Amino acid sequence: MQKIWHSFYELLKTPLEIMLVGYVFLGIGNLLVNPAFSTLYSVHTGWPTTAAMILARTGSFLIVNFPLLFLIRIVSRRSSSYTTILAAIGGYAAFLSATMVLHSNSLPASAYSSILGISMSQSVKYSSQTVTIYPLQTGVIAMVIVAAATIFCFRHTKNVPEQGSHFSFSSVVFFKTVLLSAAGGILIALIWPYLVTVINKGISFLASDTSSSVMLGFYGVLDRIFGVLNLGTLFRTPFWYSTQGGSWVSAAGTNITGDASVWTAQYAAGSLNGMAGRYFTPYYILNLFAIPGLLWGTLSLTTDRAKRRRQSLLVFLLTIVSLFSGILLPVEIAMLLVAPLLFVIHLGLTGILFALLQGLHIYLGYYTTSSLTMTALPGTLMELLVYLQTDSLRSSILKLVIIGVICFIIWFVISRLYFRYLALDLFHSGKGKQTILETERAVGGLSNISRVESSYDTLYISIYDHSIIDTERLIRLGGVRVLETPDGVAVTCGPISTMVAKGIRDGIRSGVRDTI
Numbered sequence: 001m002q003k004i005w006h007s008f009y010e011l012l013k014t015p016l017e018i019m020l021v022g023y024v025f026l027g028i029g030n031l032l033v034n035p036a037f038s039t040l041y042s043v044h045t046g047w048p049t050t051a052a053m054i055l056a057r058t059g060s061f062l063i064v065n066f067p068l069l070f071l072i073r074i075v076s077r078r079s080s081s082y083t084t085i086l087a088a089i090g091g092y093a094a095f096l097s098a099t100m101v102l103h104s105n106s107l108p109a110s111a112y113s114s115i116l117g118i119s120m121s122q123s124v125k126y127s128s129q130t131v132t133i134y135p136l137q138t139g140v141i142a143m144v145i146v147a148a149a150t151i152f153c154f155r156h157t158k159n160v161p162e163q164g165s166h167f168s169f170s171s172v173v174f175f176k177t178v179l180l181s182a183a184g185g186i187l188i189a190l191i192w193p194y195l196v197t198v199i200n201k202g203i204s205f206l207a208s209d210t211s212s213s214v215m216l217g218f219y220g221v222l223d224r225i226f227g228v229l230n231l232g233t234l235f236r237t238p239f240w241y242s243t244q245g246g247s248w249v250s251a252a253g254t255n256i257t258g259d260a261s262v263w264t265a266q267y268a269a270g271s272l273n274g275m276a277g278r279y280f281t282p283y284y285i286l287n288l289f290a291i292p293g294l295l296w297g298t299l300s301l302t303t304d305r306a307k308r309r310r311q312s313l314l315v316f317l318l319t320i321v322s323l324f325s326g327i328l329l330p331v332e333i334a335m336l337l338v339a340p341l342l343f344v345i346h347l348g349l350t351g352i353l354f355a356l357l358q359g360l361h362i363y364l365g366y367y368t369t370s371s372l373t374m375t376a377l378p379g380t381l382m383e384l385l386v387y388l389q390t391d392s393l394r395s396s397i398l399k400l401v402i403i404g405v406i407c408f409i410i411w412f413v414i415s416r417l418y419f420r421y422l423a424l425d426l427f428h429s430g431k432g433k434q435t436i437l438e439t440e441r442a443v444g445g446l447s448n449i450s451r452v453e454s455s456y457d458t459l460y461i462s463i464y465d466h467s468i469i470d471t472e473r474l475i476r477l478g479g480v481r482v483l484e485t486p487d488g489v490a491v492t493c494g495p496i497s498t499m500v501a502k503g504i505r506d507g508i509r510s511g512v513r514d515t516i
Contacts, residue, residue, distance in 0.1 A: 007480050009337035009457075010492065015069040019330040020321065022062030027325025029056025030377050036367040037382055039389060060375040063329070065116070067143035067230050068092060074143075075150045083170040084154050090174055091146040091181030093118065096135035098185025103133055104193045110237035111196050113137035136192055139230030145188070149180040199234060207244035211275065213355040220282060220354030221347050228332055236373045239279050246275065260376075263365030272392060275358075277365025281400070282353045283379025284364055287326040289404035290353075290411045292319045294331065294346075297415030301498050304453040304460065311455075323381040338457060339495045342418045349410065356403070362396050419456055420502065423495035435477060435496065436503035442473040443489060446507050450488075454501035457494050461504070462487040 032043045032052035043049060062069070071092060075084040096118050103112070112134040121130045153176040157169065167175075202222070206215050219239070226235040238244040245259035248266060256265045263276040299315045302308040321327050336343040357363075364387060366378035384400075387393045440446055443463050451462040463469070466484065474482050474491050481492040493500070 009334065009494075010480050012070055012073055012333075012337065015066065015073050016330050016334055018062055018069055019066050019333075020318070020327060022059040022066075023325050023327050023330070024059070024321055025055040026059030026063065026375060026377065027321060027380075029053060029059060030325060030380070031382060034382075035369065036386055039386055040382065064113075064374050067140050068116075070140070071143045071147050074147045075154075083173050084150050086170070087153065087174045087177035088146055088150040091149055091177040092116075092142065094178045094182040095138075095142050095146050095185035095188075098182045099136035099138065099189045099192070100133055102186060102189035103136070104189075107136075107193060107196055108200075108237075110233050111136060111192070113233060136189065137231065137233055138188055138192070141188065141229070142185075145184040146177075146181045149184060150177050153177045153180060196234070200238075203235070203238050203244055207239070210246055210278070211358070213359040216278060216358040217351040217355030219279065221351040224328075224332060224347055224350055227329055228336060230374070233373045237371070240373060240376075241371050245279060248274070248276070260366050260368050264367050264369065267365070267367055267390075272390075275361075275363055277363040278358055280366040280378045281357045281362055281364045282350070283326070283328075283366075284384055284400055285353060285357075285379075285404045285407050286328055286350065287322050287379040288381060288384070289408040290349075291322045291326075291328060291331055293408035293411035294335075294415050295319060295322075297412035298419070298456045300412075300416060301419050302453075302455040303501065304455075307453070307455065325377050326379060339418060339423060341422060342415065342495075345414060345418065346411075349407075349414070353407065360399065362399050362403075364393065364396055364400060419495055419498040421499070423499055432499060432503070436500050436507070438473070438477050439491075439500055440504060440507065442470040442477065444468040446504070449504065449508060452501050452504045452508070454497040457492060457497055459491040459493055459497040459501055460485070460487075461489050461491070463489065 029052040031037070032048055033056065043052070068089075071088050072085055075088040093116070096115055100112075100118060100120060113136075114134050115137070118135050120133050122133050123130050150173075153173050157173050157176060206219050206222075209215050222235060223232070226232050239258070240260040241258035243257045245257065246262055247255055247257045248262040249255050250265055250269065251271075254265075256262050259276060259279045262274075263272075263280070266272045266274075266276055295315050295318055299308065299311055302311055318327060322331075332343065332346070335346060364384075366376065367383065367386075368376065370376075384397065388397055439459075440449070443449060443461055444465060448463050448465055448468065449461060450464055453460040453462075466488070469484070469489055471482050471489075474489070474493075478493045478496065479491045480494065483490045483492075491497075
């Protein structure tokens with residue numbers, strides 16, 4: 001199970017890196033054109049603004065459409081890759097089109113999304129007006145269905161002879177994938193209203209007591225789950241921009257709804273009060289402290305000093321991006337694929353953080369003039385610096401920084417504890433010692449090992465005699481990839497790497513190993 005799960009991480013590593021690039025682009029664009037930062041600096045119109053808008057739009061496209069990036073990578077093949085990629089793109093369009101054509105008028109606007117420009121106009125009954133209809137926002141569910149349809153059609157059609165056929169093999173795969181994906185879209189379109197009804201009931205329950213720390217804690221956990229599923233818009237919109245997030249009547253008598261909208265209006269009017277910002281406050285700690293703590297804690301697991309020095313530059317750059325734009329989503333997806341239990345722990349800590357800040361009545365919101373959710377960048381360092389200029393917010397910011405430092409330490413320590421003591425037990429409960437022994441035997445025993453190092457997902461074993469390496473055995477033990485190096489072998493085996501390396505080092509130091 002662990003090998004299959006980690007292989008998805010290896011498979012999706014490139015799309016995750018592209019997502020990070022998207023956040024870099026979006027962050028640069030946000031820094032240059034966000035009006036909220038005008039009190040710190042101003043960027044004159046011209047080529048910097050144009051470049052910023054191009055980068056922001058490009059970054060938004062990469063982030064919003066990450067399921068499509070994942071889909072293309074999953075269906076890619078070493079041979080005939082163009083067949084599966086074209087079929088997957090066609091199937092994805094067919095799936096989205098089916099959910100659009102069979103749309104339900106009872107669903108809220110947040111259930112739909114303009115994806116890849118797919119839309120259609122529909123006349124309103126008993127009126128000359130027309131409305132624009134978009135596909136359902138189904139997130140990674142669409143990716144899973146279309147990927148399964150593509151791979152199934154490719155394998156099922158593979159042995160069909162092309163001789164005497166009017167259509168090529170690729171065309172047949174494309175046609176079958178489009179039909180099967182469209183059928184999946186029809187099924188989802190019929191089921192989706194019931195799912196949205198359940199979600200809306202949950203949202204109403206969470207919004208029934210917005211002052212409750214427990215409710216905010218549950219919100220924090222669900223927010224991150226829906227974000228990873230690329231369904232964040234469906235869950236966040238009611239809290240950020242609608243009545244479930246609270247309301248406020250301005251001095252002009254305008255009723256403003258939604259936590260983001262209320263905070264923006266109150267901040268602009270210079271009359272911050274109440275609990276506005278409660279749904280955004282934890283993002284400052286997650287982006288500025290927790291995620292950097294997790295990154296540096298993971299880096300500290302690399303035992304080879306030379307490798308750790310090389311990787312530290314990457315972690316430093318990722319920390320900078322986290323500070324100025326936030327990389328919570330790609331980090332959480334990577335965490336889910338590399339270390340599922342660590343992801344669950346992270347969710348629990350996030351929920352506790354939301355509840356704690358509500359209980360302490362610490363509020364720092366998100367200033368925005370748009371209604372974006374997936375590409376919104378709350379909780380950045382620049383916005384924190386802007387709020388630092390407001391006297392009434394300095395006390396809250398000081399408390400956030402203190403809690404943030406504590407969270408940095410917690411996430412740092414938790415990442416180390418997980419990889420050192422818990423990673424092996426998630427899928428190999430009670431088999432830790434056996435896994436270590438089998439790994440030793442696969443490389444010729446302790447007497448053939450000169451040194452062993454590890455990172456969060458790779459085991460590096462330096463050996464004396466390369467001829468007795470049992471590569472097949474290492475793969476059976478869970479190695480996703482086994483590479484022979486000048487010194488020995490590098491085994492990509494996921495989060496168990498740290499625990500296995502520690503067990504082998506203990507055996508070398510003791511000079512004795514029990515047999516089983």
